Amino acid sequence: MKKADVAELYLRLAELNPEPEGELEWVNxxxxxxxxxxxxxxxxxxxxxxxxxxxxxxxxxxxxxxxxxxxxxxxxxxxxxxxxxxxxxxxxxxxxxxxxxxxxxxxxxxxxxxxxxxxxxxxxxxxxAFGQPTIAVDTHVFRVSNRTGLAPGKTPLDVELKLAKVTPAPFLLHAHHWLILHGRYICKARAPECWRCPIVDLCRYREKKLAPPKTRSSGTADQAQ
Known part of the structure; x- marks a missing residue:
């Protein structure tokens, strides 16, 4: 992914969720x-x-x-x-x-x-916990980084090091949160929801699903009942 596209990717994710948080509960x-x-x-x-x-x-x-x-x-x-x-x-x-x-x-x-x-x-x-600009690569971050072309790599460490290199400094602190949430709720493993993805035009994925899956009409559903 081009440098300008990387910056734009993070900018869009940041605008949608300026202060992303992890979903695990903790007190200290x-x-x-x-x-x-x-x-x-x-x-x-x-x-x-x-x-x-x-x-x-x-x-x-x-x-x-x-x-x-x-x-x-x-x-x-x-x-x-x-x-x-x-x-x-x-x-x-x-x-x-x-x-x-x-x-x-x-x-x-x-x-x-x-x-x-x-x-x-x-x-x-x-x-x-300590506000350091580290990037944790889980399955979601690994998938999004490879699928979009943001930071392709064969191992989590490869992806982590590439993300640390290509991510602009202002976005480093929250980078892995944005990518985790994007992978968990939009860029899903089996069925990425490209039709509602805010970075779809920047993404390098070749098999984009630009329309939601078809559902049965209400009439068909009524007949089935």
Missing amino acids: PYTLLVAVALSAQATDVSVNLATRRLFALADTPTKMLALGEDAVREQIKTIGLFNTKAKNVMLMARQLVDLHGGEVPQDRAALEQLAGVGRKTANVVLNI
Whole structure:
């Protein structure tokens, strides 16, 4: 995508949503860290349902350790891979207490040393909790970046590095939020809704769906009844 088109893409997304926010619920950097780690292979909705109860009981590493693994497992059992995630939550809490005085570190390397924390999770926490201009590449960002031609790459790291390079500085802080939301609600995996896309003319996708799928008329529906 041309440099001018990249700037225009972000400008349009910014005009539609000037202050985008993540959809995971959190009350402090620690609860954000836990929520993001729990969201792997799970929806934000399912994580929020579980963490509302969990964070009411434990919103610091010390409280989480006091709560215990069995109780954590019980609270998050509706989330995929809950057994492994419960173990990671407990180990992460222990690491934070022992190595960081119970505080969430503000650098990627330290975050990635924590149990259950990868580069994407670290980038989300740095961005949302600490206001750093990092770009977290999830499946939505990866798809949108490749499909539109914004920052094509074969791996999430490839895409992240390209996005960091091509995204104009004024848009870096919110870039991954705009792309996540765009991928989640418009540029969907199986059926992108190109007919209502605000950046359709900038997009390099060759199989654009410029008309919504046809639905049966009310008359047909009445006859079917």
